[in-house]
Amino acid sequence: MTETGSRDLIAALDEAPLSRFHLRAVLASGMGFFTDAYDLFVIGIASALITKDWNLSSGKLALLNSTMLFAAFIGAFVFGRFADVIGRKRVYWIVAAIMIAGALGSALSQSFWVLIAFRFVLGFGVGGDYPVSAVMVSEYANRKDRGKLVGMVFGTQALGLIVGPLIALALLGSGASDDVTWRILLALGAVPAAAVIYLRCRMPESPRYQIQVQGRAEQAASRMSAFTGGQVNGNGNGAGAPRHEMGLRSFLTTRRWLITLAGTAGTWFLLDYAYYGNTISTPQILGLISPHASTMTKITLQLAIFAVAAVPGYMLAIATLDRIGHRRLQLTGFAIMALCFLIIAAVPGMTTMVVPFLLVYGVSYFFTEFGPNMTTFVIPSELYPVSMRATGHGISAGVGKLGAFIGVFLFPLLQTSLGLRGTLLLTAGVAVLGFALTLVLPEPARRSLEDMAISTPSMAAPPLQVASEAPAP
Numbered sequence: 001m002t003e004t005g006s007r008d009l010i011a012a013l014d015e016a017p018l019s020r021f022h023l024r025a026v027l028a029s030g031m032g033f034f035t036d037a038y039d040l041f042v043i044g045i046a047s048a049l050i051t052k053d054w055n056l057s058s059g060k061l062a063l064l065n066s067t068m069l070f071a072a073f074i075g076a077f078v079f080g081r082f083a084d085v086i087g088r089k090r091v092y093w094i095v096a097a098i099m100i101a102g103a104l105g106s107a108l109s110q111s112f113w114v115l116i117a118f119r120f121v122l123g124f125g126v127g128g129d130y131p132v133s134a135v136m137v138s139e140y141a142n143r144k145d146r147g148k149l150v151g152m153v154f155g156t157q158a159l160g161l162i163v164g165p166l167i168a169l170a171l172l173g174s175g176a177s178d179d180v181t182w183r184i185l186l187a188l189g190a191v192p193a194a195a196v197i198y199l200r201c202r203m204p205e206s207p208r209y210q211i212q213v214q215g216r217a218e219q220a221a222s223r224m225s226a227f228t229g230g231q232v233n234g235n236g237n238g239a240g241a242p243r244h245e246m247g248l249r250s251f252l253t254t255r256r257w258l259i260t261l262a263g264t265a266g267t268w269f270l271l272d273y274a275y276y277g278n279t280i281s282t283p284q285i286l287g288l289i290s291p292h293a294s295t296m297t298k299i300t301l302q303l304a305i306f307a308v309a310a311v312p313g314y315m316l317a318i319a320t321l322d323r324i325g326h327r328r329l330q331l332t333g334f335a336i337m338a339l340c341f342l343i344i345a346a347v348p349g350m351t352t353m354v355v356p357f358l359l360v361y362g363v364s365y366f367f368t369e370f371g372p373n374m375t376t377f378v379i380p381s382e383l384y385p386v387s388m389r390a391t392g393h394g395i396s397a398g399v400g401k402l403g404a405f406i407g408v409f410l411f412p413l414l415q416t417s418l419g420l421r422g423t424l425l426l427t428a429g430v431a432v433l434g435f436a437l438t439l440v441l442p443e444p445a446r447r448s449l450e451d452m453a454i455s456t457p458s459m460a461a462p463p464l465q466v467a468s469e470a471p472a473p
Helices: 003-015 020-054 058-085 088-107 112-140 146-173 178-187 190-201 207-214 217-227 248-253 255-279 282-289 295-324 326-346 354-369 372-381 386-417 419-438 449-454
Strands: none
Touching: 003 207, 003 217, 020 058, 020 088, 020 112, 020 146, 020 178, 020 190, 020 295, 058 088, 058 112, 058 386, 088 112, 088 178, 088 190, 112 146, 112 207, 112 372, 112 386, 146 178, 146 295, 146 372, 207 217, 207 386, 248 255, 248 386, 255 326, 255 354, 255 372, 255 386, 255 419, 295 326, 295 354, 295 372, 326 354, 326 372, 326 419, 354 372, 372 386, 386 419, 386 449
């Protein structure tokens, strides 16, 4: 295929209408990301049961809640780089296999340290799934709906947030013991991961990666034509398209990409510090404001927060992300998060009154999902050149999970020394920093991936209408 034919295929991807092949790509990535979210967040419930069952100290509880996040920090770095070197598709199914082994091993663990080891394995696979899930869908997506499609992958996190508490309530309500309940909760993480392997093995390699990195334009055109039922085709014949590769050293020493990494990785770090520290520790937070509530009551309150506040935030973000603009939505979300945490920390009695606390806490949750929790996943899949896209996303996700690890590990310690109000005041400050760091990023909504990779980014905040009126490349 000639260079012109290669450009035709990429242009066809950019302008393709939403279709079944987009949904197949979202499903293959989304089921894996559901597994990621389920496994990351269910430990907040499982650890409360394990603590009672195994009499864990506060230090061991903090380690159990945070081990998987530290492993995800490493996995995102490693597999993000591998996805740019050996291809997206290979990493796509390898990380799913690792997640299966980690989930089953965790459920069958007979001692604390064995459980920690398998949670590390699981986190390593989950971390690797972050960059490859986002980048695969981003590179399949059209220009106009890319944020929506990658957002749909991330939106499966909402299901992961809800399914865990529902299963826990069903098991505990049926009379299952704490030991049986937490083991089943952890084992179920292997089920969607197993289905993911089959789906991902049937997906073709990213056409943008094949064309621009591997130089296999003819193969990319043939497989995309078959995969899309002829909806996406490139024209032209002949030699492979020219390859556009960037070395890791060049990537990490170029000012433009260092600034972009500071924006994508830094904001993800700050968001995850606040988000995971609070989310995984929600049972402990509810225990502080309502110390006499039963375990089932705390799980029910946690589920209510997710269902009433978080899920609508995910859904609205997916529906409006490309119209509002990815950067603008992130700025809005950080601002409201900071305000909510400041209110909880500054208003006397907020941390001892259940209803007012849950209302403000719920608003913060809504704007976390309708904002940086969604956009910190989407934006790194858009801003980097194809040969470094998974690497850039992997670094960003890995640094984000480091923030999550620190937040989860420190939360029990901070609330002991600073109290709940002091801890949430610190979280408000973290959200303010996230807002400030978002300002270094360009607006990627509705722009071609290739256009962003070669153009000089504008750091100015665009008017609202620009996201929906960006010209085609």
